[in-house]
Amino acid sequence: MKLTNQEFLDLKKLKIKKFRDQNDYFLIEGLHLIEEAKKSNLLKFIITSNNNYQDQNIKIKYTSYKNILQLSTTKTPQEYIGLCQKIKFKDYFNNNILVLNNINDPGNLGTLIRTALAFNFNDIIVEGVDIYNSKVLRSSQGAIFSANIFNTKNLIKDLKFLKNQKYKIVGSLLDKKAQHYQNLLFNQNDKIILVLGNESKGITKNIIKLLDFKIYIPINFESLNVAVAGGILMAHLSKKDLMQQ
Template sequence: MIITSLENNKIKSISKLNKKKYRDIEAKFIVEGEHLVLEAYKKGCLEEVLMLENYQLKLNIPSTLVSKEVMSKLSELDTPSNIIGICKKEDKNEIIGNKILILDEIQDPGNLGTIIRSAVAFNIETIILTENTVDLYNSKVIRATQGMLFHINIISMNGLIAIKKLKEKNIPIYGTDVNNGSNVCNLTKEEKEKFALVMGNEGNGVRPIIKDLCDKNLYISMNKNVESLNVAIATSILLYELGR
């Protein structure tokens, strides 16, 4: 059987997952395209898939065939994929490891997704998303992670509480400061073994209330004509250096 009606109850309810409100209520989210579906499947959080009639992918989970029109309704892409997956959110809230990244009010979905991809590349163990950070399960974020969100511990936590917990674990907090910071390439091996790097909002940077709690501030050496780098770029370069 193929679902062809846009008014089908199952389709209407899945379509709602394109809104954060419903993702929060249902504790589910959508991934689009075979690569992301397979990453979610490997991770064990894929609950079911919907695919076009002529599409071939055998997975050990419930599968539903849908028409192109239905896929277009569910998809957030201009050119919809052949397959989408419904995943259950994992309920994570524990800070794991000694290499932590705190993202404070990052707003752009592409930036968040790209940063997650880089964080996995440079062996970060936990990413903490503070209040007012863009939703991790936004489709643009998921696409920009290239599936890497399934390879790292990502939790949501109030920024001040997170820093308190990290200080209790004796993990030093690193902020950024172009004027009064240390050049990141001069950090010692010891300083790179255990840290929580805080990166802030695209326009405003890290909130002062959080910045005041940093134990050390870092900067990236660059041409004086440039005030700042894109936040995803700056974060990735800092993580690259911290991982050297």
């Protein structure tokens, strides 16, 4: 089936956040992300300039590579674009939660999503970058389709709600009064929220007030990349067999 001009124009709009929000759809690029999207049942159809490409389970729409270039956000894209429905967030939590307070960099966000899943932080609340930003999708390597993830418009309200649900809120700070992250140990059944802040400004003051524990990572340099710091902290906090001191 050939992609119509109107379909092309509608798809092109999805490169802009406003239209993604209005339509509840987003685009993905490349076969790897397409294969990951298939597992989630969010993939609606595939657009390709490869006239020999076929898929028994997903509708294919053929177009020119010129159109692929206009739908893509990279200079030399693969000839495959997928149309996906937005992820339906589950408003209940069964896992440790990663909270990202005013993250700016899409690459950092995508990396943090991948890392969070690796260490069983399957619920992710994001304030800042749109989770459907193309750079987020690429750097997540498809992990976004396995996470319970959403963008929040009121992080303070969300954290207060979770605090009432007996979650313990841990925040990473560049603060001498904070405790070494390795000294923060939990019981097996404790429910944990890890808050990571903005790349340059850290966690906002109104969120710091909600923290139950303030921790830091000792380093011989000014600071760590937030994705690296998040990986270190999630790896430690996932070790629930350690008992709280």
